Amino acid sequence: MVQATPERIPEKQKKHLTTPTILRILFYWLHRKLTGKTTMLLKLGVDISKLHRPIRKILNHIENIYQQHNEEPVITSTYEGTHSPSSLHYCHDAVDVRNPTTNRDEIYKELEQKLGKDYDVVQERRHIHIEYDPKG
Ligand SMILES: [Zn+2]
Numbered sequence: 562m563v564q565a566t567p568e569r570i571p572e573k574q575k576k577h578l579t580t581p582t583i584l585r586i587l588f589y590w591l592h593r594k595l596t597g598k599t600t601m602l603l604k605l606g607v608d609i610s611k612l613h614r615p616i617r618k619i620l621n622h623i624e625n626i627y628q629q630h631n632e633e634p635v636i637t638s639t640y641e642g643t644h645s646p647s648s649l650h651y652c653h654d655a656v657d658v659r660n661p662t663t664n665r666d667e668i669y670k671e672l673e674q675k676l677g678k679d680y681d682v683v684q685e686r687r688h689i690h691i692e693y694d695p696k697g
Pocket residue numbers: 644650655656657689690691
C-alpha cells in the first residue's frame with residue numbers, strides 16, 4: 562500500500578490552485594450554470610456534426626475526465642486534416658483531443674479504462690487519438 566506523505570499532499574494541491582486553474586474552474590461552473598451544456602471546445606473549423614453515435618456518445622466521458630484534472634478538452638480534428646488513408650477519421654469514427662498540459666498519463670489511462678475495449682486510445686505527439694473500433 563502506498564501512503565501519501567504529509568509533504569506530498571500540500572505540494573500537489575498548491576500546484577493545482579494557480580490563478581489560471583481557479584479561473585478555469587469558475588468558467589466551467591458558470592458556463593454550466595448558464596447553458597447546462599457541454600463545455601467541450603472545438604478548434605476552429607472542426608465539425609462534430611458528422612460523428613457517428615458511438616464516438617459522439619463518449620465525448621461526455623472525455624469532457625468529464627479532462628475536467629476532473631482541471632483540463633480543458635479541445636477537439637482538434639474529426640474528419641478534417643490529414644490522416645492516413647485508412648484512418649477512421651474519414652469514417653467519422655475518430656476524434657483527436659489536444660493533449661492535456663498536466664497529468665497526461667493519468668488522463669490517458671482513465672480514458673482507456675472508461676471507454677473499454679471497443680475504443681482505441683492512442684497517445685500522439687500533440688493529441689490523444691480516440692477511435693471506435695469494436696473488437697469481434
Ligand atoms: Zn487521430
